[in-house]
Amino acid sequence: MAKALHNLINRKELIEERLREGKPMYTLSFYAYAHIGNPQVFRDHLYNVWEPLGVLGRVHVAQEGINAQITYPTESKEAWEATMKNISFLKEIRHNYAVEEKNLSFYKLTIKVRNKILADGLRDDTFDVTNKGRHLDAQEFNEKLEDKDTIIIDMRNHYEHEVGRFENAVTPDVDNFRDSLPYIEETILQSNQEKEVLLYCTGGIRCEKASAWFKHKGYNNVYQLEGGIIHYTHEAKTQGLVNKFKGKNFVFDHRLGERISEDILSTCHQCGSPCDDHTNCTNVGCNLLFIQCPSCAQDFNACCSDTCMEVITWPEEKQSIWRKKRKEDEAKSGLRNVFRKGRFPNNTE
Ligand SMILES: [Zn+2]
Numbered sequence: 001m002a003k004a005l006h007n008l009i010n011r012k013e014l015i016e017e018r019l020r021e022g023k024p025m026y027t028l029s030f031y032a033y034a035h036i037g038n039p040q041v042f043r044d045h046l047y048n049v050w051e052p053l054g055v056l057g058r059v060h061v062a063q064e065g066i067n068a069q070i071t072y073p074t075e076s077k078e079a080w081e082a083t084m085k086n087i088s089f090l091k092e093i094r095h096n097y098a099v100e101e102k103n104l105s106f107y108k109l110t111i112k113v114r115n116k117i118l119a120d121g122l123r124d125d126t127f128d129v130t131n132k133g134r135h136l137d138a139q140e141f142n143e144k145l146e147d148k149d150t151i152i153i154d155m156r157n158h159y160e161h162e163v164g165r166f167e168n169a170v171t172p173d174v175d176n177f178r179d180s181l182p183y184i185e186e187t188i189l190q191s192n193q194e195k196e197v198l199l200y201c202t203g204g205i206r207c208e209k210a211s212a213w214f215k216h217k218g219y220n221n222v223y224q225l226e227g228g229i230i231h232y233t234h235e236a237k238t239q240g241l242v243n244k245f246k247g248k249n250f251v252f253d254h255r256l257g258e259r260i261s262e263d264i265l266s267t268c269h270q271c272g273s274p275c276d277d278h279t280n281c282t283n284v285g286c287n288l289l290f291i292q293c294p295s296c297a298q299d300f301n302a303c304c305s306d307t308c309m310e311v312i313t314w315p316e317e318k319q320s321i322w323r324k325k326r327k328e329d330e331a332k333s334g335l336r337n338v339f340r341k342g343r344f345p346n347n348t349e
């Protein structure tokens, strides 16, 4: 039986199980750069202490540190925090708790050992990663946004800033962080050498790396939003500041986004009506990430296209052949990134 389908059935079962449990959960993200001698041992330790507490989520561990998006039952709060306090480089770090609490952010715990915690395509031994841009808190960031001589750069990917962003931000049309660095330098920084540059991302990790890289390349007036959009939103709320982020903050968990303001910045990729709900095509062999309104979800049977709509009606064997062919085509064209295919033209006719 095809693996993709098998996974989908598992996923559905897991989600249903989590829903039945119905435990109130906290959702958060955090990262830390550190020197981890043996990431595999560290990974196993985390799994052993977190799994019994009901922690779910996606975690990357590397020699350079940890990057985590997780959720855990509110009843485990003290015990979970104790596991963090036991690790010297995780003691003091900031936890970016989700703006909207929903119970279904993740359905299982995956901790992977990787070469890097952030795929940036950079060699860290070629520049000073600790020489970062100055961090701005929410109030300082708001003030800088008003400054006409400042360029605000959204360090996220096209499908992220499509549904939410700061007003006047430059939003590079890129698929991933690695591509964004040379693209931003060539199209924005080179022609604005004298200006101040203000970077922001979801939780801050991308700006930590990007700001150090841009400074290394000779751009000295680089600032970054402390803790990203998530921390900014919390600060704005607790300090009574105006939240200048419009729309939805895209997140990489099951929710795919959390609403910050009521503004709808994007449109349904199928009919062009205002909509900012991301979804994955229900045809598992496609799984395309795209924006679909409720009415198109009904018309297209939660699929991205007529083709996928037809494919899901076929017997499994025929679907399996279709998936294989599609994978081969993708490998040939090099377009294997699921999200890349999500870049639709804005057809609002
Ligand atoms: Zn639609």
Ligand SMILES: [Zn+2]
Residues within 6 Å of the ligand: 281, 282, 283, 286, 287, 288, 303, 304, 305, 308
């Ligand atoms: Zn599809």
